Amino acid sequence: MDEDRIKGSATDIGGKIKDTAGSLLGDSKLQAEGKANQASGQMQNAYGSAKDTAREAADTLGEQVDSLLHERPMVALLGAVGVGYVLARLMHR
Numbered sequence: 001m002d003e004d005r006i007k008g009s010a011t012d013i014g015g016k017i018k019d020t021a022g023s024l025l026g027d028s029k030l031q032a033e034g035k036a037n038q039a040s041g042q043m044q045n046a047y048g049s050a051k052d053t054a055r056e057a058a059d060t061l062g063e064q065v066d067s068l069l070h071e072r073p074m075v076a077l078l079g080a081v082g083v084g085y086v087l088a089r090l091m092h093r
Contacts, residue, residue: 001048001052002048002049002051002052002055003048004044004045004047004048004051005044005045005048005049005052006048007041007044007048008040008041008042008043008044008045008046008047008048009041009045010041011037011038011040011041011044012037012038012041012042012045013041014034014037014041015033015034015035015036015037015038015039015040015041016034016038017034018030018031018033018034018037019031019034019035019038020034021034022034
């Protein structure tokens with residue numbers, strides 16, 4: 001679990017506490033701060049979740065490439081040559 005997810009969840013919970021306290025005390029400023037903290041925490045949590053997803057996808061892709069290199073080295077070589085050719089054509093234009 002990404003550190004941003006943990007911090008975001010903590011900020012969200014703290015914001016809920018402030019929001020509730022502000023509501024109970026009739027303090028609209030405290031309540032607004034709580035709502036802002038909740039939104040900030042939710043955004044940070046979403047950012048951490050996206051980082052986790054990207055990290056998992058990269059790990060999976062890395063495992064698939066490693067598997068391809070070991071199981072079918074000629075296919076991997078031909079793929080690398082093809083990618084190199086396409087990049088050379090794109091850069092030559």
